Amino acid sequence: MSNVRLLVGTKKGAFILTADGKRQNWDVSGPHFAGWEMYHLKGSPADPNCIYASQTSGWFGQIIQRSDDGGKTWEAPGGGVTTTPEGMPAGESNKFVYEGEVGTHKWYDGTQHPWEFKRVWHLEPSLTDPNTVYAGAEDAAIFKTVDGGKTWKELSGLRSAKGHLWQPGAGGMAVHTIILDPKDVNRIYIAISAAGAFRTDDGGKTWKPINRGLKSQYELPDPDAEVGHCVHRIAMHPSRPGVLFMQKHWDVMRSDNAGDQWSEVSGNLPSDFGFPIEVHAHEPETIYVVPIKSDSEHFPPDGKLRVYRSRSGGNEWEALTKGLPQKDCYVNVLRDAMSADSLEPCGLYFGTTGGQVYGSADGGDSWNPIVRDLPAVLSVEAQTLR
Amino acid sequence: MIRVVLPFHLRTLARVESEVQIDVAPPVTVSSILDALEARYPVLRGTIRDHVTLRRRPFLRFFACKEDFSNEPPDAALPDAVVSGTEPFLIIGAMAGG
Numbered sequence: 001m002s003n004v005r006l007l008v009g010t011k012k013g014a015f016i017l018t019a020d021g022k023r024q025n026w027d028v029s030g031p032h033f034a035g036w037e038m039y040h041l042k043g044s045p046a047d048p049n050c051i052y053a054s055q056t057s058g059w060f061g062q063i064i065q066r067s068d069d070g071g072k073t074w075e076a077p078g079g080g081v082t083t084t085p086e087g088m089p090a091g092e093s094n095k096f097v098y099e100g101e102v103g104t105h106k107w108y109d110g111t112q113h114p115w116e117f118k119r120v121w122h123l124e125p126s127l128t129d130p131n132t133v134y135a136g137a138e139d140a141a142i143f144k145t146v147d148g149g150k151t152w153k154e155l156s157g158l159r160s161a162k163g164h165l166w167q168p169g170a171g172g173m174a175v176h177t178i179i180l181d182p183k184d185v186n187r188i189y190i191a192i193s194a195a196g197a198f199r200t201d202d203g204g205k206t207w208k209p210i211n212r213g214l215k216s217q218y219e220l221p222d223p224d225a226e227v228g229h230c231v232h233r234i235a236m237h238p239s240r241p242g243v244l245f246m247q248k249h250w251d252v253m254r255s256d257n258a259g260d261q262w263s264e265v266s267g268n269l270p271s272d273f274g275f276p277i278e279v280h281a282h283e284p285e286t287i288y289v290v291p292i293k294s295d296s297e298h299f300p301p302d303g304k305l306r307v308y309r310s311r312s313g314g315n316e317w318e319a320l321t322k323g324l325p326q327k328d329c330y331v332n333v334l335r336d337a338m339s340a341d342s343l344e345p346c347g348l349y350f351g352t353t354g355g356q357v358y359g360s361a362d363g364g365d366s367w368n369p370i371v372r373d374l375p376a377v378l379s380v381e382a383q384t385l386r
Numbered sequence: 387m388i389r390v391v392l393p394f395h396l397r398t399l400a401r402v403e404s405e406v407q408i409d410v411a412p413p414v415t416v417s418s419i420l421d422a423l424e425a426r427y428p429v430l431r432g433t434i435r436d437h438v439t440l441r442r443r444p445f446l447r448f449f450a451c452k453e454d455f456s457n458e459p460p461d462a463a464l465p466d467a468v469v470s471g472t473e474p475f476l477i478i479g480a481m482a483g484g
Contacts, residue, residue: 035395059445059479060395060433076399076429093429095437 004341005070005383006349007051008357009038012375014053016071023347023361026370032074033065040336040379041071042123044130048383052133052149054120062119063094064135064149077149096120096135096143099156105139106167115139115159122336124178136175140166140192144204155204158190162209162227169194169230176335177234181241189244189259191231197246199259210259214248233335235277237284245287245314247277247335252289254314265314270301276338280363281346285313288320288348288364290333299330307350309364323367324358331356336379343384351377388419389474393446396434396477400427405474414469416448417460434477449476 006017013031032038036055044050049070055063065074078093096117107113118138126132131148141159143152158175166173171193181187186203189210196211214229230249237243246253246262251272253262266272271291280286287310293301300306304327307320331354341347348360355374358367387407397404410422417440424431435442440460442448448455451465451473467473 057395059393059443060399061443062432063399063429078428094432097438 002343003385004343004347005043005048005385006339006357006359006370007041007043007053007071007379007381007383008351008374008377009040009053009336009379010351010355010375010377011037014038014041014055015371015374017357017370021343023341023343023359026359028371029071032071036063037119038378039120040122040381042125042381043070043383044125044133045127046125047130048385050125050130052123052125054123054135056119061094062096062117064120064123064152066149077145077147078151093150096137096141096152097154098141098159099154103159103163105159105163105173106165108168112164115141117141118172119174121174121176122178124180127180127182134178134180134188136178136190138172138174139168140173140175140195142175142178142188142190142204155200157200157205158198158207161198161207165227166192166195167228177231179234179236179244182238183241187241187258189234189236191234191246193232193249194228194230196227196229197231197234197259210255211262212260213255213262213264214253215251215264216249219249232275233277235279235287237279240284243284243313245277245279247274247289249273249295252277252314265310267310267315267317269308269317270306270319274333275335276333276350278338278340278348281340281342282344283311283346286311286363287313288338289317290338290350292332298332303328303330305329305331305352307348307364307367320360320364320367322365323360323369334378336381337377339380339382341382341384347382349380349382351380353377387471388414388422388468389471390419390423391474391476393477393479395479396430399433400430402427407471412469413461414464415461416455416458416464416475419464419475420460445480447478447480449478450474 002021008015013034015030019026039054041053051067053065067074104112120135122136124134135143177191179189191197198207199210200207209226233247235245242258244255252266255262274292278288305324308317310317331352338350351357353376357370359370360367388410408422450468
C-alpha cells in the first residue's frame with residue numbers, strides 16, 4: 001500500500017503529515033525546528049527518506065538540515081564536530097557565498113546595490129542523486145551541493161543574465177522556483193519574483209531570460225522588457241518538459257517551447273492574480289491555480305477560497321469549492337504551498353497563511369482540512385511513498 | 387574556562403545546555419571566544435557573525451558583567467571576570483518582534 005507524506009514549512013517550524021493511500025486519516029508530526037522560519041522542505045526523488053530543509057531566521061541566518069530517515073531525525077550536514085587534518089573546523093554546511101566579483105543589482109531607488117545573501121527559499125534535490133541539491137536564494141542566486149549539503153557553490157552565470165537590471169519587489173528578490181528537466185540533465189528552469197524566468201541548457205554555466213510574451217504593462221512600461229517580470233511560479237509535467245505553466249503576478253501563462261514564447265491562458269478566472277500553480281500527476285493538461293483578488297488585497301475574491309482547475313491546459317477553468325470555505329475567508333496561498341501526489345486518483349494539497357492545510361484525494365473535486373491551526377504555511381511538498 | 391551563554395535557538399541548534407564552557411587562548415576577546423565556540427560547534431558558524439565578513443549579525447548582542455560589548459572592537463579585551471570564568475559571556479537575541 002502506498003503512503004503519502006506532506007512536508008509542510010511554516011513561519012514557526014516544520015510539520016510532517018502522513019497518511020495511507022486512502023488519504024483520510026493523517027498523523028501530524030512536529031513542530032520540527034520550532035520557532036524557526038521553515039521556507040521549504042523537499043525529499044530526494046532518488047531516495048524519498050532523504051529530505052532537505054531550509055531553516056532560517058532573521059536573528060541567526062541560514063541553516064540547511066538533512067534527514068535520512070524520512071524526517072524523524074535531522075542533522076545539519078557538515079555541522080558536527082569534525083576537523084580537518086590541521087585541526088580546523090570542517091563544517092561549511094550553511095555557507096552560501098556568491099562567487100567572484102559580487103556585483104550589483106538595481107535597488108528600490110534605481111541605484112545599484114550589492115548582492116547580499118539572506119536566505120534559501122527553495123531546495124530542489126537532483127532527480128537521480130540524493131547528495132546533489134540546488135538551492136534558490138535571496139538575493140537571487142542558485143547554489144548547488146554535490147556532497148549532501150556540506151558545501152554549496154553558486155552557479156554564478158545566472159547573475160550574468162542581466163542581473164544588474166533585476167530589482168527586488170516587496171517580497172524580496174529570490175530564486176523561488178527551480179525545475180529540473182527529467183529528459184535533459186543540462187536544462188534547468190528557474191524563476192525570480194520581479195526579475196522573471198530563466199533557463200540554462202548547459203547545466204547552469206550560462207542562463208538566458210525566457211520572458212517573451214509576458215506582459216506587465218503597469219509595472220514595466222517597456223513592452224519588450226527582457227527581465228523585470230514578476231513570475232510567481234512555474235510548473236511542469238515530467239512527461240512534457242517543454243511545456244510550462246506560469247502563475248505571474250497578474251496573468252496565468254503557458255509555453256509550449258520551453259519558455260521561448262509565452263501566451264496567456266487566464267480565460268474565465270475570476271482573478272488572474274495568484275501565487276501557486278500545479279499540474280495533475282497523470283493529466284499533463286490539467287492544471288490548478290488559486291485566484292487571489294489583487295496585488296493590493298492578497299486574499300481570495302469575495303471571501304471564497306476556490307481552487308480553479310483547467311483540464312485544457314488553461315483558458316477554460318472550473319471552480320473547485322466542495323469542502324473549502326465559501327464565505328469570510330481571507331487567507332493567502334503562497335507560491336510554494338501547493339503540491340500533488342502521484343497516486344490514483346491524484347491527490348492535491350495546499351497550505352494557507354491562516355495555518356490550514358487542505359487535501360483532496362480526488363483530483364480536486366472535494367477537499368478536507370488536514371490541519372487547521374498551524375502557523376502561516378510557507379510551503380507544502382507531497383511525497384508519494386510506494 | 388570561559389563560560390558562554392547562548393540564546394535558546396542556538397542551544398537547540400548546537401544541542402547544548404544553556405551554558406557552555408570552552409577553552410580560549412589569550413587574549414580573551416569577543417573574536418577569540420567566537421573562534422573557539424565555532425571550532426567546538428561548527429553548526430554555529432554563520433549564526434552569530436557573518437561567514438565572510440565576521441561582522442555580528444544585526445539582531446544579536448554581546449553582554450558581559452552588565453556591559454554591552456556588541457559594538458566594541460571584536461579584538462578588545464574582555465573583563466577579568468569573564469577571563470577567569472567568574473562571569474559568563476552572554477550572546478543574546480535582540481528584541482526584534484516576530
